Amino acid sequence: MLLKFVEREMANVEEIDIVIVGGGICGLATALALHRKGIKSVVLERSDTLRATGAAIGVFPNGWRALHQLGLDSILQSTAIPFQRAVDVLADKGVVRETLLSEGGEARCLRRSDLVDALANALPSETIRFGCQLVSVNIEGSSSYAALQLHDGSLIKAKVLIGCDGANSVIASYIGLKPTRPFSTCAVRGLTTYPNGHGFAPEFLRMRKDKHLVGRIPIDEKTVYWFVVLQWIQKDAEMPKDSTSIRQMTLDMTAGFPNDIVDMIENSDLSSLSLTRLRYRAPWNLLSGNFRRETVTVAGDAWHVMGPFLGQGGSAALEDAVVLARCLAKKLSNADLNGHLSTRLAKEALDEYLNERRRRVVLLSTLTYLRGLLLVEDPSLLLRFLCIIIITVLFRDPLNHIRYDCGEL
Numbered sequence: 198m199l200l201k202f203v204e205r206e207m208a209n210v211e212e213i214d215i216v217i218v219g220g221g222i223c224g225l226a227t228a229l230a231l232h233r234k235g236i237k238s239v240v241l242e243r244s245d246t247l248r249a250t251g252a253a254i255g256v257f258p259n260g261w262r263a264l265h266q267l268g269l270d271s272i273l274q275s276t277a278i279p280f281q282r283a284v285d286v287l288a289d290k291g292v293v294r295e296t297l298l299s300e301g302g303e304a305r306c307l308r309r310s311d312l313v314d315a316l317a318n319a320l321p322s323e324t325i326r327f328g329c330q331l332v333s334v335n336i337e338g339s340s341s342y343a344a345l346q347l348h349d350g351s352l353i354k355a356k357v358l359i360g361c362d363g364a365n366s367v368i369a370s371y372i373g374l375k376p377t378r379p380f381s382t383c384a385v386r387g388l389t390t391y392p393n394g395h396g397f398a399p400e401f402l403r404m405r406k407d408k409h410l411v412g413r414i415p416i417d418e419k420t421v422y423w424f425v426v427l428q429w430i431q432k433d434a435e436m437p438k439d440s441t442s443i444r445q446m447t448l449d450m451t452a453g454f455p456n457d458i459v460d461m462i463e464n465s466d467l468s469s470l471s472l473t474r475l476r477y478r479a480p481w482n483l484l485s486g487n488f489r490r491e492t493v494t495v496a497g498d499a500w501h502v503m504g505p506f507l508g509q510g511g512s513a514a515l516e517d518a519v520v521l522a523r524c525l526a527k528k529l530s531n532a533d534l535n536g537h538l539s540t541r542l543a544k545e546a547l548d549e550y551l552n553e554r555r556r557r558v559v560l561l562s563t564l565t566y567l568r569g570l571l572l573v574e575d576p577s578l579l580l581r582f583l584c585i586i587i588i589t590v591l592f593r594d595p596l597n598h599i600r601y602d603c604g605e606l
């Protein structure tokens with residue numbers, strides 16, 4: 198009886214070489230980068246379909262370089278117009294600052310649905326498994342395989358496990374990363390379509406007024422992506438859930454903004470709206486610490502969720518994908534004759550990925566954090582002064598972070 202039970206349980210356990218948890222930008226890009234190197238992987242996504250929550254994403258030259266490595270740059274370029282500059286307006290102080298972006302390369306704002314569809318469509322059909330929620334992870338002592346428990350009770354054993362499961366990552370907790378922290382703000386994101394054209398300049402506008410920040414980027418001649426960062430004064434449980442209430446709350450809080458901003462929010466596409474409490478992984482927690490446990494690691498927001506103040510989280514996730522796949526492919530070329538990756542080689546590959554990415558991730562997270570403090574957290578005069586000093590000393594060139602090149606796949 199017991200033997201039969203054990204046999205049945207063992208038959209239900211599936212063994213897979215590389216498992217990626219999370220079918221967002223990072224998980225799909227990692228699977229695609231591996232696929233381009235001829236390496237199979239399986240993506241487990243808890244939702245039943247691809248998610249495009251967040252409406253759109255600004256992609257800067259560093260992100261385009263990663264998309265080029267994934268072979269998706271030309272398809273995606275046809276979906277959005279380039280924007281040449283960022284314009285920061287401090288409406289309360291009457292200050293306007295312009296940064297020319299074109300010098301650093303190309304910037305465009307992509308609909309998230311275009312990006313995730315392009316990533317998913319380039320993958321073999323059996324790669325993504327929907328409706329698969331990871332509940333817990335354990336390492337099997339004897340084999341060093343990661344044992345993944347899914348919500349439906351099934352078990353998967355993975356030789357390499359990559360956590361791309363976002364800001365509330367189960368895998369980051371398993372590895373032992375310090376918890377992420379909330380900013381004192383939340384963000385509403387949405388799309389607005391103007392049937393006769395919006396007429397806005399092709400620029401990334403950021404306007405701050407009364408402690409609220411509004412961002413707007415044209416996607417094409419008729420559609421704009423916008424986000425509003427609002428002071429978060431409620432408890433998480435009281436966050437409005439339905440789109441009509443989210444829009445009303447946003448309108449109430451941005452009532453003093455210029456008419457074109459208020460109209461944009463009022464006429465937004467309700468189905469595109471989402472409200473997110475902003476979180477970050479403290480840059481000082483990224484400086485040191487272990488981001489691998491046996492053959493389990495993290496990428497994208499699961500590793501370095503950073504807030505939207507530089508618009509770099511998604512591009513950083515694409516860079517992670519390229520570097521991680523490159524490191525795994527390099528080690529696989531040293532694998533045994535059957536192409537099997539030993540646990541030792543897998544660990545070496547993950548360490549090379551983490552070493553190569555750490556400095557980049559720390560710098561991006563630090564700059565985002567400092568910009569966030571200055572833009573929306575209203576720090577004391579002393580803290581403001583310190584932030585400005587650190588930015589001036591460490592990040593003198595404002596375009597340096599978008600010049601980054603993650604290298605060839």
Ligand SMILES: Cc1cc2nc3c(=O)[nH]c(=O)nc-3n(C[C@H](O)[C@H](O)[C@H](O)COP(=O)(O)OP(=O)(O)OC[C@H]3O[C@@H](n4cnc5c(N)ncnc54)[C@H](O)[C@@H]3O)c2cc1C
Nearest residue numbers: 219221222223243255331363384497498505508510511512
């Ligand atoms: C307001 C705002 C504006 C932003 N603007 C920009 C921008 O302009 N440019 C930019 O580059 N970045 C921007 N970002 C950041 C960007 O959205 C993220 O960095 C990026 O989406 C991270 O992708 P990801 O795949 O790592 O995580 P996610 O997109 O969170 O994907 C995680 C996936 O994992 C799945 N998942 C989670 N848990 C489990 C589980 N247990 N089992 C199975 N599946 C699971 C989820 O369903 C989801 O599909 C912005 C973020 C915010 C909040």
